[in-house]
Amino acid sequence: MANIRQKTAYLCSACGDDFPKWNGQCPSCKEWGTLSEFKTTRKKNNKRIDLKDSRSLNDVLNTNPGDRICTGINEVDRVLGGGLLAGSLILLGGNPGVGKSTLALHICSELDRKALYISAEESEEQVALRAKRLNVKSENLFLSGANELDGILNHLERIQPDLLIIDSIQTVMNSELDSLPGSPSQIRDCGQRLLETAKQRNVAILIVGHVTKDGTIAGPKMLEHMVDTVLYMEGDDRYDHRILRSEKNRFGATHEIGIFQMDEKGLSEVKNPSEMFLAERSIEVAGTSIYPSLEGTRPILVEVQALVSSANYGTPQRNVNGFDYKRLGMLIAVLEKRMGLAMGSKDVYVNLVGGFKVDDPALDLSIISSIASSAMDKPIDQKIILCGEVGLAGEVRSVNRLEYRLSEAAALGFDTAIVPVANMKNVDKVELNIGVQTVKYVKDVFQLLF
Numbered sequence: 176m177a178n179i180r181q182k183t184a185y186l187c188s189a190c191g192d193d194f195p196k197w198n199g200q201c202p203s204c205k206e207w208g209t210l211s212e213f214k215t216t217r218k219k220n221n222k223r224i225d226l227k228d229s230r231s232l233n234d235v236l237n238t239n240p241g242d243r244i245c246t247g248i249n250e251v252d253r254v255l256g257g258g259l260l261a262g263s264l265i266l267l268g269g270n271p272g273v274g275k276s277t278l279a280l281h282i283c284s285e286l287d288r289k290a291l292y293i294s295a296e297e298s299e300e301q302v303a304l305r306a307k308r309l310n311v312k313s314e315n316l317f318l319s320g321a322n323e324l325d326g327i328l329n330h331l332e333r334i335q336p337d338l339l340i341i342d343s344i345q346t347v348m349n350s351e352l353d354s355l356p357g358s359p360s361q362i363r364d365c366g367q368r369l370l371e372t373a374k375q376r377n378v379a380i381l382i383v384g385h386v387t388k389d390g391t392i393a394g395p396k397m398l399e400h401m402v403d404t405v406l407y408m409e410g411d412d413r414y415d416h417r418i419l420r421s422e423k424n425r426f427g428a429t430h431e432i433g434i435f436q437m438d439e440k441g442l443s444e445v446k447n448p449s450e451m452f453l454a455e456r457s458i459e460v461a462g463t464s465i466y467p468s469l470e471g472t473r474p475i476l477v478e479v480q481a482l483v484s485s486a487n488y489g490t491p492q493r494n495v496n497g498f499d500y501k502r503l504g505m506l507i508a509v510l511e512k513r514m515g516l517a518m519g520s521k522d523v524y525v526n527l528v529g530g531f532k533v534d535d536p537a538l539d540l541s542i543i544s545s546i547a548s549s550a551m552d553k554p555i556d557q558k559i560i561l562c563g564e565v566g567l568a569g570e571v572r573s574v575n576r577l578e579y580r581l582s583e584a585a586a587l588g589f590d591t592a593i594v595p596v597a598n599m600k601n602v603d604k605v606e607l608n609i610g611v612q613t614v615k616y617v618k619d620v621f622q623l624l625f
């Protein structure tokens with residue numbers, strides 16, 4: 176054993192950096208409790224010398240960034256920023272069972288190119304059966320159950336696909352490493368080698384990675400730093416739709432989303448998500464309002480529901496689904512201080528219908544109005560949409576790309592939009608096809624609504 180140098184190091188499961196000594200806090204990403212011991216028999220080759228010449232800015236700008244391969248699925252292409260980019264490494268993350276493998280097979284099916292699907296999760300037969308059930312076109316699809324990285328790279332060499340899918344990164348291993356598949360050191364090593372392979376061979380590689388609810392599995396978080404594009408698939412058994420979201424994209428815009436309907440035949444694209452999210456909307460019930468959200472370039476109308484009731488015991492409950500909890504607290508404080516609504520002894524529940532999640536302060540106005548509507552038991556007119564950020568002084572602040580939001584609302588038959596006055600300076604109201612009421616303060620909004 177003398178000629179094999181075994182090294183002990185401590186690897187951070189969040190960012191993937193390693194250190195010679197253990198620390199409670201990762202020196203790189205400052206996460207606590209993420210370092211764990213790992214042993215490697217391979218020498219680190221971090222000090223690889225890059226012999227590439229430096230290039231002028233014009234050179235770089237004039238270089239073709241690579242060919243985009245359309246997947247044939249519009250929702251996927253948009254989220255990717257126009258299709259799969261040759262030579263890029265893509266992570267497709269999500270909870271187990273959310274439909275990542277199904278989506279990957281659909282991509283293989285619609286793609287007009289050769290694809291190699293590595294499934295160490297299921298046997299080749301199981302994948303083939305699933306592919307048959309999903310009606311996957313088979314001429315250009317190759318399957319393998321290999322789970323050893325060198326074996327996978329051999330298949331890649333032999334088949335020369337345009338797209339390689341690894342399902343999942345948690346089951347792939349480099350047998351030279353002295354650790355189990357799915358461990359931080361395996362995931363980092365395999366991720367790194369797949370990245371190099373993508374660049375060298377100019378092949379698009381998509382890795383599937385499972386995330387658990389508590390985020391304990393190291394893989395995806397660490398891989399996010401490594402890969403070019405991070406896509407997350409959201410949704411659960413309570414709903415039959417799935418949302419594909421881009422969290423990172425070196426070659427395109429982020430925050431684009433794609434929406435799919437899930438049934439026994441797999442995933443199908445949802446062309447008009449607003450209609451889907453509003454399909455079961457409650458009408459003439461106090462506490463609901465409609466918010467025109469904008470995810471990437473895509474406007475989607477969502478129903479915001481609030482329920483305010485007297486707290487039965489002790490501390491009042493505040494509960495929110497799909498929106499920042501702390502921001503809810505702030506909005507309740509604005510209601511109490513600026514609008515004089517006593518909220519101190521009230522339970523407040525807020526829910527975005529359909530399991531939708533929004534990370535945009537433009538949602539504030541719709542939330543605060545829904546809460547007030549429920550508290551006062553006065554319904555909001557069903558043809559109204561509300562959009563605006565609410566500040567601590569009770570002022571309504573401008574939002575981005577209001578025109579996109581309003582045209583979606585107009586298309587779906589809404590007749591009035593209540594929007595921040597600051598947004599309307601440069602907008603031609605006539606072209607909008609929807610009545611616009613501008614407001615400066617939350618109190619102006621309440622005057623219009625109640």
Ligand SMILES: [Zn+2]
Nearest residue numbers: 187190201204
């Ligand atoms: Zn770290």
